[in-house]
Structure formats: structure tokens, C-alpha cells
Amino acid sequence: MKNSELISYAINSLENAYAPYSEFKVGAALLCENGNVYTGCNVENASFSATNCAERTAFFKAISEGERAFKKIAVVAFKNGKINEYISPCGVCRQVMAEFCTDDFEIVLAKSTSDYVTYKLSDLLPNSFSSKNLGE
Numbered sequence: 001m002k003n004s005e006l007i008s009y010a011i012n013s014l015e016n017a018y019a020p021y022s023e024f025k026v027g028a029a030l031l032c033e034n035g036n037v038y039t040g041c042n043v044e045n046a047s048f049s050a051t052n053c054a055e056r057t058a059f060f061k062a063i064s065e066g067e068r069a070f071k072k073i074a075v076v077a078f079k080n081g082k083i084n085e086y087i088s089p090c091g092v093c094r095q096v097m098a099e100f101c102t103d104d105f106e107i108v109l110a111k112s113t114s115d116y117v118t119y120k121l122s123d124l125l126p127n128s129f130s131s132k133n134l135g136e
């Protein structure tokens with residue numbers, strides 16, 4: 001799947017963001033190795049720490065449906081009425097990615113379907129802690 005198509009899924013997912021506290025809406029779309037796509041949005045809570053980021057929503061939806069092999073994720077954010085910056089996943093989301101993805105998992109940060117930058121997971125979370133460290 002082209003990055004532009006995956007970004008479209010992420011943009012559509014923004015519509016469902018529940019972000020009454022930050023008013024910062026995030027959408028994500030996760031592409032599995034088998035071609036399936038899972039979208040996610042941020043889901044905030046009055047108890048702020050209970051908030052779930054868009055990226056983790058997408059991952060947890062996919063994992064709970066039995067998916068285990070992932071190719072790439074697109075992320076977009078909407079603030080002050082527009083999508084105007086590349087939003088990089090938070091540290092917790094990077095750690096969740098590291099649990100399920102290899103170093104070459106691709107992270108697409110987008111402002112539009114044609115304006116985006118891509119990173120590898122190993123760029124954003126180098127020298128990560130993982131199950132390898134536990135001897136698993």
C-alpha cells in the first residue's frame with residue numbers, strides 16, 4: 001500500500017478522536033504485513049493519565065484481532081483547525097512498537113497525503129529495551 005493511501009486512513013481516523021481536554025486530535029493507521037489496516041485515534045480522559053494515544057489505539061485494536069506482523073504506521077495530528085506539523089510518537093507508543101515490530105518498521109509522519117517524512121523505528125527508539133533483555 002502506498003504511503004498516501006495509509007495517510008488517508010489516518011486522516012479519516014482523526015474524525016473519531018476524543019480529545020476534549022487538549023483539543024489535539026491524532027489519527028493513526030497501521031498496516032499489517034498481510035495488508036490489513038487498523039486505524040486509531042487518541043482517547044482522552046478527565047483523569048489525564050488514562051489517555052490512550054492514537055498509535056496505541058491502532059496497535060491494540062490490531063493485536064486484539066490476532067495480528068502480529070506489522071509493516072508501517074502513518075500518524076497525523078489536527079490542531080487549531082489544521083494539520084500543520086509532523087507529530088512524532090510519544091515514548092510509550094515507541095515502546096509498544098518495539099514490543100511487536102522489528103527495527104525496520106516504518107513510521108510515516110504526515111501533514112497531508114503528499115507531504116510526509118518517514119523514519120525507521122530504530123531511528124526513533126535506538127538501543128531499545130525488549131524481550132531480548134529478559135532472555136526471552
Ligand code: THU
Binds near residue numbers: 053
Ligand atoms: N497524542 C497521540 O495520540 N499521539 C502522539 O503521538 C502524541 C500525543 C495525544 C495524546 C493526547 O490525547 C494529546 O495527543 C495531547 O498530548
